[in-house]
Amino acid sequence: MTPNKEDYLKELYKLGGSERLVSNKQLSQTLKVAPASVSEMLAKLNQEALLTTEPYKGAKLTKDGIEIAVSLLRGHRLWEVFLIRHLGYSWSEAHEDAELLEHVSPSRLTNRLERFLNYPAYCPHGNAIPDQNGQIKEGSLMLLSTLEAGKTALIKKVQEEKELLDYLQIQGIEIGSKVTVLAVDAYEGPYTLAFKDKTIQISHKAACQIYVSANDECL
Numbered sequence: 211m212t213p214n215k216e217d218y219l220k221e222l223y224k225l226g227g228s229e230r231l232v233s234n235k236q237l238s239q240t241l242k243v244a245p246a247s248v249s250e251m252l253a254k255l256n257q258e259a260l261l262t263t264e265p266y267k268g269a270k271l272t273k274d275g276i277e278i279a280v281s282l283l284r285g286h287r288l289w290e291v292f293l294i295r296h297l298g299y300s301w302s303e304a305h306e307d308a309e310l311l312e313h314v315s316p317s318r319l320t321n322r323l324e325r326f327l328n329y330p331a332y333c334p335h336g337n338a339i340p341d342q343n344g345q346i347k348e349g350s351l352m353l354l355s356t357l358e359a360g361k362t363a364l365i366k367k368v369q370e371e372k373e374l375l376d377y378l379q380i381q382g383i384e385i386g387s388k389v390t391v392l393a394v395d396a397y398e399g400p401y402t403l404a405f406k407d408k409t410i411q412i413s414h415k416a417a418c419q420i421y422v423s424a425n426d427e428c429l
């Protein structure tokens with residue numbers, strides 16, 4: 211299977227395609243490819259029984275499609291842990307090279323990598339790593355952008371997108387760290403956060419891509 215096909219399955223999964231139909235439009239926006247190419251590829255994957263399509267509604271993964279998508283995510287996230295922990299990669303560098311490595315990692319390799327890393331539960335960006343049976347335990351999280359001024363929460367996960375990852379890492383954002391929202395500017399203005407011993411500002415757009423959990427002890 212070509213990486214291109216695999217990327218479709220993975221993106222479909224990330225957009226919720228294991229449970230519901232994902233529209234061609236959503237896929238074409240995420241993958242940044244023309245709608246015509248999306249339709250063509252979905253037809254091929256449908257023929258291979260990796261997904262089912264419904265005219266004008268979109269596509270949903272089959273059991274086989276889910277299995278491939280989950281094993282790609284497992285490889286991706288384990289490699290990210292390795293690259294950051296052992297090779298000194300930055301957040302975005304790790305994501306970038308994990309995109310390549312995930313396509314050339316048979317389960318023998320990812321299983322040994324997982325053991326070598328001592329069974330990490332999350333990738334460095336906070337995404338849960340599926341276990342050997344493909345099970346993922348995702349907690350329920352909310353977006354930082356939904357918090358009002360005065361609230362405190364723990365940063366749990368960030369979207370894996372190069373520019374965002376670089377931006378957040380420069381700001382010193384870390385998974386598991388505690389933030390307090392000091393102020394939210396009107397009209398989708400910046401969020402002022404108390405974080406560690408400093409005050410930082412992040413854009414509204416970034417706040418919409420950071421997931422937090424309101425830990426009891428923080429409230």
Ligand SMILES: [Zn+2]
Binds near residue numbers: 287305334335337370
């Ligand atoms: Zn990651």
